[in-house]
Amino acid sequence: MHTEITVRVDGAPRRLTVDTRTTLLDALRERLGVTSPKKGCDHGQCGACTVLSGGKRVLSCLTLAVTQDGARVTTAEGLAAEDTAPDERGPVDGDGRSPDDTDRHLHPVQRAFIDRDAFQCGYCTPGQVVSAVGMLREFARGWPSAVTEGGREPRLDHAEIAERMSGNLCRCAAYVNIVPAIQQAAAEAGTEVAG
Template identity: 60%
Template sequence: MDDEDRRCPSSVVRLRVNGTPYRLRLDNRTTLLDTLREHLDLTGAKKGCDHGQCGACTVLVDGRRSNSCLLLAVALDGASVTTVEGLADGERLHPVQEAFLHRDAFQCGYCTPGQLCSAVGVLAEAAAGMPSAVTPAGQRAVLDGAEIRERMSGNLCRCGAYPHIVRAVQDAAGAAR
């Protein structure tokens, strides 16, 4: 073992990414975002702020939306990860992707992968009955504008496409019913 190995311990990490199993030897400090981008060539999730504040790196980990820049890959051994590249079913777009296209819910597109993954997570959370800060106590969430804005608030869009994003998520919620 040389000095570099002593300074940078590594571990074998097993991940299922977009349905494909991977076995990777990674430095213990490697984030999920860097694993996806640098080791698996999945560049949909973006490195925006690298501090969990912008949501550009949002992916689904075991079905829950997560900021991949904040997660160490070694802590996710055995997890299932879905990135924007894994949302479509072959050539058939996910209903959220279709709604974003129909509503023109993007401008520059930098935040779009994170917005899409977050929107898929929002639909799953609402379907599971998970409340948000604006869900009335004791009631099931209704994905109206206020509810969607609250749930998507962790995903920033520098271009300001928020009205289109909210309508796209509403459309996708209606399609999911």
């Protein structure tokens, strides 16, 4: 019960044959060596495995890899380069990664997490960062949340961020700095941020 799929991971097309039971998370980590998405609960409850698929934040632990044939997947490792045109990217080696990956500039959300000391052990952080990037896109589209006042345009205050990020758990409880980090990144991108 094996199927061949091609997934564009962090900008590079990757072809592989997977057992149909393989989740996207396991395919990324165990088959492709992309270890930034983390396996926390493996049941869709913690958000550590969050990636973007087609630009939207999803849980890779509850996604079968076979459903991602042809999909464009972005992990925390690929966030910074995502907006860069393909011909501006550096050379790609056999693993599909640029040799200068570690030197590459950080995404503004990643930079903000460092600036604001928004993590302790760091295990949930790649999922938090990817989730925040997806969340800010949803906010920019005007999507409401459960705490958005009826009919009003949402404002990016503490309650909105906490609600929109509730799918990402942090055992170190670094939430107190995660919210300001996301506010910083949003403000840098020109979003009006409320206290």
